[in-house]
Amino acid sequence: MPNSVISSPHVPRVNRVDRVMLDVLLALIPGILVMTWFFGWGLLINCVLAVTFAVAAETVVMLLRGRSPLIALRDLSAVVTAVLFALSVPPILPWWLTLLGMLFAIILVKQLYGGLGYNPFNPAMAAYVFLLISYPVAMTTWLAPAGLAEHPLSFMESLRLILNGTLPTGFEWDALSSATPLDEMRGKLDLGQTIEQIGQSQTWGWLGGRGWEWVGVAFLLGGVYLLWRRLITWHIPVSMLLGLTATATLFWAIDPHTHPSPIFHLFSGAAMLGAFFIATDPVTACTTKKGQLVFGASIGLIVYVIRSWGGYPDAVAFAVLLMNIAAPTIDYYTQPRVFGHGSART
Amino acid sequence: MVIALKPKSSPERRLWRFHGGIHIPDEKALSNGRAIERAPLAARLWVPLQQHIGAPGRPLIAVGDSVLKGQMIAEPTGFISAPVHAPTSGRVVAIEPHPVPHPSGLSAPCALIEPDGAETWAELPPPLADYPQLDPALIRERIRWAGVVGMGGASFPTSVKLTPGTDREIHTLIINGAECEPYITCDDRLMRERAAHILEGVRIMHHLLRVRTVLIGIEDNKPEAIAAMQLALAETDMGGYTEIVTIPTLYPSGGEKQLIRILTGKEVPTSGIPAQIGIVCQNVSTAAAVADAVLEGRPLIARVVTVTGHAIAEPRNLEVPVGTPIEHLIAQCGGYRETPRKLICGGPMMGFELRESTTPITKSTNCLLALAPAEAPDPEPALACIRCGRCAEVCPAKLLPQQLYWNARAKDLDRVQDYNLFDCIECGCCAQVCPSHIPLVQYYRYAKTEIWAREQEKRKSEQARARHAAKQARLERQEQEKQARLRKQKEALAAKPAAAADGDDAKKVLIEAARQRAAERKRSDAAGQD
Numbered sequence: 001m002p003n004s005v006i007s008s009p010h011v012p013r014v015n016r017v018d019r020v021m022l023d024v025l026l027a028l029i030p031g032i033l034v035m036t037w038f039f040g041w042g043l044l045i046n047c048v049l050a051v052t053f054a055v056a057a058e059t060v061v062m063l064l065r066g067r068s069p070l071i072a073l074r075d076l077s078a079v080v081t082a083v084l085f086a087l088s089v090p091p092i093l094p095w096w097l098t099l100l101g102m103l104f105a106i107i108l109v110k111q112l113y114g115g116l117g118y119n120p121f122n123p124a125m126a127a128y129v130f131l132l133i134s135y136p137v138a139m140t141t142w143l144a145p146a147g148l149a150e151h152p153l154s155f156m157e158s159l160r161l162i163l164n165g166t167l168p169t170g171f172e173w174d175a176l177s178s179a180t181p182l183d184e185m186r187g188k189l190d191l192g193q194t195i196e197q198i199g200q201s202q203t204w205g206w207l208g209g210r211g212w213e214w215v216g217v218a219f220l221l222g223g224v225y226l227l228w229r230r231l232i233t234w235h236i237p238v239s240m241l242l243g244l245t246a247t248a249t250l251f252w253a254i255d256p257h258t259h260p261s262p263i264f265h266l267f268s269g270a271a272m273l274g275a276f277f278i279a280t281d282p283v284t285a286c287t288t289k290k291g292q293l294v295f296g297a298s299i300g301l302i303v304y305v306i307r308s309w310g311g312y313p314d315a316v317a318f319a320v321l322l323m324n325i326a327a328p329t330i331d332y333y334t335q336p337r338v339f340g341h342g343s344a345r346t
Numbered sequence: 347m348v349i350a351l352k353p354k355s356s357p358e359r360r361l362w363r364f365h366g367g368i369h370i371p372d373e374k375a376l377s378n379g380r381a382i383e384r385a386p387l388a389a390r391l392w393v394p395l396q397q398h399i400g401a402p403g404r405p406l407i408a409v410g411d412s413v414l415k416g417q418m419i420a421e422p423t424g425f426i427s428a429p430v431h432a433p434t435s436g437r438v439v440a441i442e443p444h445p446v447p448h449p450s451g452l453s454a455p456c457a458l459i460e461p462d463g464a465e466t467w468a469e470l471p472p473p474l475a476d477y478p479q480l481d482p483a484l485i486r487e488r489i490r491w492a493g494v495v496g497m498g499g500a501s502f503p504t505s506v507k508l509t510p511g512t513d514r515e516i517h518t519l520i521i522n523g524a525e526c527e528p529y530i531t532c533d534d535r536l537m538r539e540r541a542a543h544i545l546e547g548v549r550i551m552h553h554l555l556r557v558r559t560v561l562i563g564i565e566d567n568k569p570e571a572i573a574a575m576q577l578a579l580a581e582t583d584m585g586g587y588t589e590i591v592t593i594p595t596l597y598p599s600g601g602e603k604q605l606i607r608i609l610t611g612k613e614v615p616t617s618g619i620p621a622q623i624g625i626v627c628q629n630v631s632t633a634a635a636v637a638d639a640v641l642e643g644r645p646l647i648a649r650v651v652t653v654t655g656h657a658i659a660e661p662r663n664l665e666v667p668v669g670t671p672i673e674h675l676i677a678q679c680g681g682y683r684e685t686p687r688k689l690i691c692g693g694p695m696m697g698f699e700l701r702e703s704t705t706p707i708t709k710s711t712n713c714l715l716a717l718a719p720a721e722a723p724d725p726e727p728a729l730a731c732i733r734c735g736r737c738a739e740v741c742p743a744k745l746l747p748q749q750l751y752w753n754a755r756a757k758d759l760d761r762v763q764d765y766n767l768f769d770c771i772e773c774g775c776c777a778q779v780c781p782s783h784i785p786l787v788q789y790y791r792y793a794k795t796e797i798w799a800r801e802q803e804k805r806k807s808e809q810a811r812a813r814h815a816a817k818q819a820r821l822e823r824q825e826q827e828k829q830a831r832l833r834k835q836k837e838a839l840a841a842k843p844a845a846a847a848d849g850d851d852a853k854k855v856l857i858e859a860a861r862q863r864a865a866e867r868k869r870s871d872a873a874g875q876d
Contacts, residue, residue: 006725006788019781020734071729075729282734287735335765337744338744339364339616339744340769
């Protein structure tokens with residue numbers, strides 16, 4: 001402390017980190033509900049497991065650092081990281097992968113850098129990418145959404161699958177799992193099918209893949225709540241979605257037979273979750289308004305590039321991590337004009 | 347909340363926005379309901395001998411002297427300086443360091459005056475009611491004599507601000523009635539009760555500056571003050587150039603730079619003053635003090651102070667002599683309702699804590715704030731910055747407070763200046779919204795102080811270096827001169843023996859040369875000891 005006397009202002013503080021995090025969790029509820037509706041109990045089980053592992057990991061690290069675990073746990077940031085991770089991975093991910101992911105996110109990506117506020121990378125996304133690269137099959141084995149699934153898993157079946165790897169009797173993996181809409185789109189386009197042919201499949205709804213489109217809508221709703229509560233500003237989500245839309249529109253306009261519509265891109269994969277909940281992570285994003293526009297738009301562009309020509313069907317995690325690296329530099333070159341400097345608009 | 351009389355802003359005047367700012371509960375209702383009251387004299391007055399920014403005054407009194415009310419007890423010593431007058435008649439009991447209202451909590455020389463209760467006035471200069479016909483220099487001299495300083499908090503000598511430079515024209519006079527800090531209501535009450543007097547002062551300042559426009563900015567949470575000022579204005583002949591402008595309530599609209607921006611759309615250049623863009627800004631209380639000085643020949647020896655906060659039994663505005671100890675003010679307001687968590691001089695956003703109950707009020711003390719524990723809870727331990735950027739959203743200087751914090755914390759004093767630390771006005775908006783409860787302003791003050799210290803250090807070492815270099819050069823020059831002289835003498839000697847056949851003469855020459863050498867040595871020794 002530079003000074004022993006408490007400096008002004010002498011008024012109660014109006015915001016709190018834990019309330020910010022709590023609001024983020026509240027905003028995730030519609031998305032959690034819709035995903036649970038379409039993908040079953042596994043999603044909730046994953047959430048609980050991830051939160052437990054994250055809290056345990058944070059407690060251990062704080063004890064090793066010789067500090068009270070409560071200091072770190074109280075801000076709820078570990079819970080947010082865990083839930084975001086659980087929403088990004090397949091709802092039947094084996095429990096030990098969730099454990100690995102949370103250890104990686106909390107210990108390596110967050111606490112080793114000094115804890116909340118000092119981590120250059122988004123912990124949930126770094127863990128996601130770490131697992132995706134290390135365990136590509138488990139990380140891309142998604143369930144078919146409700147309405148398309150031959151056999152929706154019960155709670156106990158989900159639990160057994162996650163904890164034990166035991167499939168429900170009489171079912172094989174193929175009967176349960178299904179490609180995500182982004183996967184299906186990439187696969188069929190690679191086989192030479194046109195968008196029209198692909199769209200005739202029963203797995204397609206009116207915005208994107210059936211079920212998946214509503215997940216996007218739910219996260220969009222949650223994002224609107226965050227905007228309304230002024231926990232985030234419009235800059236990153238709007239610029240990211242615009243970046244994605246603009247690039248998608250360009251190629252769609254050039255050849256709508258081989259390039260999916262911008263609507264499909266907006267309501268597929270993690271576009272909405274990423275735009276409102278992941279790219280907006282304040283610790284790892286740009287902080288200047290101009291910088292946030294560059295940051296968001298670049299993520300949107302990179303998402304399109306990886307989705308269309310990269311090695312992975314979805315790209316939000318990669319795009320966010322790439323732009324995390326660039327954030328400090330973007331911030332430096334996008335400082336606002338300070339009051340009384342340069343030419344003032346009058 | 348009583349905002350029944352919402353006055354309408356004049357439709358033709360366009361207002362500008364400054365970036366950021368915050369809405370905070372204004373708590374003005376605590377103290378704005380009662381008329382200004384004159385407090386009885388305290389038993390002892392500690393009158394600080396310097397109550398202005400600038401060169402310190404020279405004391406004119408000695409211990410044991412009797413003083414009269416309004417008698418000058420410290421005279422100004424430079425252009426940017428101001429005198430101090432005795433706030434009442436009585437005896438000077440002591441002149442010694444005493445705690446004064448200052449963030450450092452340090453003591454400064456004060457005259458301890460024991461009032462005799464007679465309130466006998468010293469002989470005052472005559473009123474200058476005919477000031478429009480007088481030489482402006484005379485009026486300025488009167489304002490300077492009266493010790494009028496900025497009463498909004500800056501305490502800069504007013505006569506200096508009312509002396510326009512010859513190089514640039516001042517076109518607008520802005521009167522600051524915004525009073526944007528929560529709790530404070532002394533300007534509000536003054537405008538409600540003494541609007542005509544304030545306008546007299548404004549008219550004098552208008553005359554001195556010869557401005558085209560006078561804008562009086564008042565926040566819209568003071569509808570009564572706005573109405574009173576408008577009514578008073580209607581009864582003057584100042585309507586042609588004066589306008590009462592209602593501005594939205596948004597902290598810190600009363601900051602000089604912010605108010606100028608709101609009213610004119612202009613920005614005071616960084617590290618510059620308003621006069622550079624043709625504007626002079628004065629507080630409403632200062633305007634009233636100018637009227638006192640010019641129209642009544644009275645020096646600035648008393649002011650209105652808001653005594654408020656939920657820990658005060660009966661918050662109100664008191665008119666008190668400068669030098670009155672704060673404990674006396676609190677006693678006049680019924681004492682404490684509950685033990686205050688802290689005692690603040692000024693508003694809650696920018697004020698500072700007072701530690702001594704005998705600290706006197708000065709010309710620029712506008713508020714004494716006793717905060718109950720519930721109003722000013724102890725800050726929770728600060729968490730790490732999560733870079734949420736809320737601070738940047740509310741910063742009226744459009745800075746990046748989180749980057750300033752980061753660099754101040756890392757003691758990277760160069761980088762913190764890259765991020766324009768010195769444009770920070772310490773308004774406290776960033777700290778108020780920070781979800782991690784980081785005492786941001788404290789870090790900025792720390793960094794500023796460190797930079798000032800470093801610059802002073804640098805100046806000192808540069809001076810030392812220059813001195814050293816000069817000495818080296820001088821020694822070298824002396825050495826060269828000596829060599830040159832010796833060479834010349836040798837040449838002269840070599841030439842002389844041939845010319846002077848006489849042995850006697852040769853001896854004389856030798857003696858003379860030796861004498862010169864000795865004198866030379868003596869001189870250079872003396873020089874070397876410098």
